[in-house]
Every structure is written in C-alpha cells, then in structure tokens.
Amino acid sequence: MDKIFWVTLVLNIFLFTFLTTSFYLLFSPTALSPPIKEERFWNLTIIHTNDVHSRYDQINSAATDCTKIQFEAGKCYGGTARHKTLIDRLRSESKNSLLLDAGDQFQGTMFFTYYGGEVNSKVLNLLGYNVTAIGNHEFDKGPDVLAAHHSRLTMPIVCANINTTLNPTFRKNIKPYHIFKEYDLAVIGYITDTTGGISNAGSTLSFYDPIPIVQYYVNQLREKGIKRILTISHNGYGPDKELAAKTYGVAVHIGGHSHSLLANDTTLPDYDLALGPYPTVIRNALGEDTLIVQAFWSGKYIGHLDVSFDKKGRVVNYTGGPILVDQSIPQDPEVQKLVKQWREPFDKYVKMVIGEAEDDYDQLNCQRGECTMGNLITDAMLESRNNSDVHAAFMNAGGIRAGLLKGNITRENVVTVLPFDNSLVEIKMTGQNVTDMLESVVSRWENKLSRKKITNLSKTYKLLTNEFVSNTGDGILPYPIETVPLGNVEVAVEDYIKSQYIIKPYLDGRIEDYSLIHEEIKPIDINEPIHFRYQL
Known part of the structure; x- marks a missing residue:
C-alpha cells in the first residue's frame, strides 16, 4: 500500500505541475504575443544644412533681410527661429536622428561682420548640431578666429583632409571623423582641396585630395567594426559625385559649398535651379548605391532624409527631400527674441x-x-x-x-x-x-x-x-x-x-x-x- 501511495502521489504532483505550467505558457501575456524577431534594418533621420552664411534672421528671395512689407505678403524664409521650430519637430518624430552642418556658417551678414564668429558659435550650440564640417569661408578672418570659434562649440568638428601639423592650436579641436557609439555609426568630414587658394587659411594649413583620404578612414572604421558610415563635406556637388563613385563603404554623403539645390518636388519655388534629384544616387567603386544630398544655401531649406541600413551598413530604403523654411513654419519666440537682441547694436545704422x-x-x-x-x-x-x-x-x-x-x-x-x-x-x-x-x-x-x-x-x-x-x-x-x-x-x-x-x-x-x-x-x-x- 505504501508503495502504491507514493507512486500515486508522485504521478499526481507531476500531472499538476505539467498542467499548471502548460496553462501559464498558453495564457500568459508573453505567450499571447508574437515571437520576438531580430530587426533586419536600422533607421536614421538625417537633418542637414549647408552654406547658411550667417542668415540668422529671416530673408527674402534675394537672400537679404526680409522687410515688413515682404513679411506681410508671406515672402519671408529661413532664420534661426524657424530652424529651431522645424529641427525640434523633425527630431521629435524620429527615434534616431542626427543634425549636421556642412560648413560656411561664417560670412554674409552683419551677424558675422559685427560679432566676428561669436554669434555663429551660439547659433550652432543653440540648435544642438551633432557634428559640423568646415567651410572655406570659415577662414575669412584667418585660422586663429576659426580656432576660437571651434573652442566655443559643443559638438565635434570633422575634417579629414586638412594638414594641421604646423598649427597645433588649430589642430586641437579637429578630428577626421567622429563615432556615435550609441548608433554604431561614424561621420567623416572633408573640405575642398582648393581651400588654400580661395580662402585666408594661411601658410600653416594645407589641404589634400579627399578621395584617397576618405577611403583610408572608411577602411580604418570598418576595421574597428563600424559599418554605418556617412560623410559630411564642403566640397561641391560635382566633386562629391566623383568622390562617391571612386570610393566605397559610405552610405550617405551630406554636402555643401556649391549651394546646390537637389529636389524632386516641382512645386518648390526654386525647383528650376535644382541640379539633380534628392537624394542623388551614385554607384560607388563596388557598384553599390550611395546617396548624395545638399540643401541649397542661406538657410532657405533644411535637408531631411530618412534612411534604413542593413547589417552591412548599406542603405536599403530612403525617403525625404529639402524642406522649404517659409512662413508656414512659426518662429520660436525665445530664439527670435535672441536674434533681435543680437541685431540691436547695428540695426539702426544698417537700416x-x-x-x-x-x-x-x-x-x-x-x-x-x-x-x-x-x-x-x-x-x-x-x-x-x-x-x-x-x-x-x-x-x-x-x-x-x-x-x-x-x-x-x-x-x-x-x-x-x-x-x-x-x-x-x-x-x-x-x-x-x-x-x-x-x-x-x-x-x-x-x-x-x-x-x-x-x-x-x-x-x-x-x-x-x-x-x-x-x-x-x-x-x-x-x-x-x-x-x-x-x-x-x-x-x-x-x-x-x-x-x-x-x-x-x-x-x-x-x-x-x-x-x-x-x-x-x-x-x-x-x-x-x-x-x-x-x-x-
């Protein structure tokens, strides 16, 4: 009897455990959810500007100050206050985003002429750029003024094809690329190699052909395990297309310098000036697609590109275009207040x-x-x-x-x-x-x-x-x-x-x-x- 009792008890315990476990597995919240699958693609929103040239207040179609009459007619564009509104909106709509500037924030209005770079630094920090390139006009007051500007910035400055050996002060804040560890992604920067002849860079800085240098750093990054790679350049649309075709391993090239509008929307007011589609697709040295984007100049447009990467860092899907920063985008009141304060010392004279x-x-x-x-x-x-x-x-x-x-x-x-x-x-x-x-x-x-x-x-x-x-x-x-x-x-x-x-x-x-x-x-x-x- 004792033997039969214990055998029966063990069987009942086993049966109870089996039934309760099965019930939990069948009806628990986890069991009711679909099985978890590893994501095939990773998505990124790229927000970008180039060649703003100190247009920090709103402008008209000639890229000069917008007047009261032009404002009342709805013909004002750009300005830091509208940029703030739009950038914040785009960031809020994306889980992963980067804000990049492709150079030439310096020069163009009294905001630079009067302040000599200080307001430019404040604008870049205020808008929260994640990384910035260097433009040739950043050298307009020489490398020392630019080095001071760089020391005030809160984001990395990237430029791979500049030789700073003879200018250690300038070199201190420059690096060839920046790795965003949270995204497992890197951004390489470069500038036109003609900068020495078209700027006031001086004798302590020299500039090299970016094509072999970009490929060198792409290879270095891939050896580190970084497969998602972007470039940000101040090199021009034509030269960027050449570089994209002669290199490999870069998913997207974010450009500047040539003031090029790339667009697909025929209703844009400047569409007749467009030099190509947004993005422009180029076959790279391995026959794979790589993308080129640029967003006109003067801050009239902000570039916006959503891209999906595969496990190898290649773009598998994309959508986007330049966004016209017109009066349908409200001005951030706090930023516009700052812009007016910056204008006060020179406003009466210049008007x-x-x-x-x-x-x-x-x-x-x-x-x-x-x-x-x-x-x-x-x-x-x-x-x-x-x-x-x-x-x-x-x-x-x-x-x-x-x-x-x-x-x-x-x-x-x-x-x-x-x-x-x-x-x-x-x-x-x-x-x-x-x-x-x-x-x-x-x-x-x-x-x-x-x-x-x-x-x-x-x-x-x-x-x-x-x-x-x-x-x-x-x-x-x-x-x-x-x-x-x-x-x-x-x-x-x-x-x-x-x-x-x-x-x-x-x-x-x-x-x-x-x-x-x-x-x-x-x-x-x-x-x-x-x-x-x-x-x-």
Whole structure:
C-alpha cells in the first residue's frame, strides 16, 4: 500500500505541475504575443544644412533681410527661429536622428561682420548640431578666429583632409571623423582641396585630395567594426559625385559649398535651379548605391532624409527631400527674441535707406555669365575712379553674395551683397597679361576658345579689382600682383547708389556666350561647383 501511495502521489504532483505550467505558457501575456524577431534594418533621420552664411534672421528671395512689407505678403524664409521650430519637430518624430552642418556658417551678414564668429558659435550650440564640417569661408578672418570659434562649440568638428601639423592650436579641436557609439555609426568630414587658394587659411594649413583620404578612414572604421558610415563635406556637388563613385563603404554623403539645390518636388519655388534629384544616387567603386544630398544655401531649406541600413551598413530604403523654411513654419519666440537682441547694436545704422532699385538685381547668373549685380558693382568701381585713366574693372563672382530686390536699398543690403570688407585696388597688366588671364579663366570651366578683345598686347592697362583677386584669390591671377590701394569695394558701391539714388538693372553684352555661335565648344557642365566660375 505504501508503495502504491507514493507512486500515486508522485504521478499526481507531476500531472499538476505539467498542467499548471502548460496553462501559464498558453495564457500568459508573453505567450499571447508574437515571437520576438531580430530587426533586419536600422533607421536614421538625417537633418542637414549647408552654406547658411550667417542668415540668422529671416530673408527674402534675394537672400537679404526680409522687410515688413515682404513679411506681410508671406515672402519671408529661413532664420534661426524657424530652424529651431522645424529641427525640434523633425527630431521629435524620429527615434534616431542626427543634425549636421556642412560648413560656411561664417560670412554674409552683419551677424558675422559685427560679432566676428561669436554669434555663429551660439547659433550652432543653440540648435544642438551633432557634428559640423568646415567651410572655406570659415577662414575669412584667418585660422586663429576659426580656432576660437571651434573652442566655443559643443559638438565635434570633422575634417579629414586638412594638414594641421604646423598649427597645433588649430589642430586641437579637429578630428577626421567622429563615432556615435550609441548608433554604431561614424561621420567623416572633408573640405575642398582648393581651400588654400580661395580662402585666408594661411601658410600653416594645407589641404589634400579627399578621395584617397576618405577611403583610408572608411577602411580604418570598418576595421574597428563600424559599418554605418556617412560623410559630411564642403566640397561641391560635382566633386562629391566623383568622390562617391571612386570610393566605397559610405552610405550617405551630406554636402555643401556649391549651394546646390537637389529636389524632386516641382512645386518648390526654386525647383528650376535644382541640379539633380534628392537624394542623388551614385554607384560607388563596388557598384553599390550611395546617396548624395545638399540643401541649397542661406538657410532657405533644411535637408531631411530618412534612411534604413542593413547589417552591412548599406542603405536599403530612403525617403525625404529639402524642406522649404517659409512662413508656414512659426518662429520660436525665445530664439527670435535672441536674434533681435543680437541685431540691436547695428540695426539702426544698417537700416538706413541709400537708394531705390527700379527692378530686381540678379546674382545667381553671376556664376554663369553676365549678370545685373556684377554690372552694378563694376560700374560702381569704375565710377569711384571716374577722373582717372583706368581702363576697366573686374570682379570675382564668388565675391558677390546676394542680389537686390525692387524697392528701397539699405546699407545692410550692400553689406549682404559684399560682406568681405574687401579693398578696392588698382593694378597694371599688359594686353597679353589680360588676354592670358581671360583665356585661362574661360577655358577652365566652359570651353577652350574665346574672342580675344585685347588688340594691343604690348600696351599696359590700368585695371580695378579687389585685393582678394589681386592676391591670387579664386585662382584668377597666377601670382600676386603689385597694387595701389584705393579704398573699399563696399563703400564704392554704396557711394555709387547714393549718387544715382534710383538705379535700374541692365545687361549690355559685356560678357558673351561664344558657344552659341561655335558648336564645337564644350558647354558649361551645370553639375560643376558654381563657386569656381568667374565674373570678369
């Protein structure tokens, strides 16, 4: 009996345990949920800006200060207060996001001219950028001012192709890439290797071809186990496409420098300026797709790209586009209050009306041929020396930073058009020198032939230009040339507008598109970075 009792007891305990365990497994919350599967893809929201050029208050379509009338007509764009609203909204909609800037926050308005970089630092910190690249205009006041700016920033600064060996102070805050450990992702930075010739970087810094350097750091990161890799560059749309095609291992290239609008939405007000789709898809050196994005300039648009990565760090899905920062996006009140405080020291002076434009002055075409803004500036330069024996004046397109809209012209408009505080200088060149210069500039980007308008090659001519050009800026002159300083280009233009008061834009054929009558001449490649075409 005892044996039968214990056997029965053991069987009952086993049966009870089995039934209760089975009931728990069948009806517990865990059992009712679908089985957990490992996620195949990882998602990231990329928010990006480039070439804001100190447009921290709202602007109009000419990228100058928006007036009360323009605001009431709903024609204002950008500004840090709207950026804050939009960036916060995009971040709130994404579990994983990065905010990146591709350089050239410096230069362009009184926010930089007056404060010399301090407000630029505050804006980047205020908006909470996760990483920033370096633009060529960040060197406009030299590497020491830029190093001070970097010391104030709360995010990493990345630039892989800059040699800082001779400038340890500058090197202290720069690194080739930054790893976001929480995302298992890295961002490599680089800048155009022409920076030494188009900026005030000085003799202690040098710049290298970014293509082999980017690939070197991609390989280094992959050896560390980092497979999700982005680049952030100030290199231009065309050069970025070349780099994307000649490298591998990068999922997305976030660009700047060429002020390129990439867009698919035909309803955008600037769609006719778009150089390609957003994103632009390039086959890399291994035949895999890599993406390129850029978001125009002046803060009028903010780039927004949602991407999905596979386990190998490749993009398997993407969606997004540039977001127009118009008046439908409210201004953050606290940030706008700050912007007004920053304006106070210079606001009254720069709002003084100095003249009136009968129609809009175009700046965008200065990169491609004759433009009304270029004609106004060179006319003003010549007028400043009206009683002298100067023969001509020429201006680099990269020095013309905005246009003018019909209506009142203020001092701030002139500062925004010509923000570099550039000296007006007189130089002497022979007819042969002038011809060689014109041939070199024209053949560099457009064609191999031009009409030679200089008939006396041995005669010495007096010409006006700016100090930047005379010192080989933008590569227009092959070597520095002796100058006679004459004042300031900005002052010459302001004085000219004051003297005329009412000015009217015009074209007179001073630059001719010779390709229209010579089919064998190679046309302009619109995908080349516009920063390196010239207005003569």
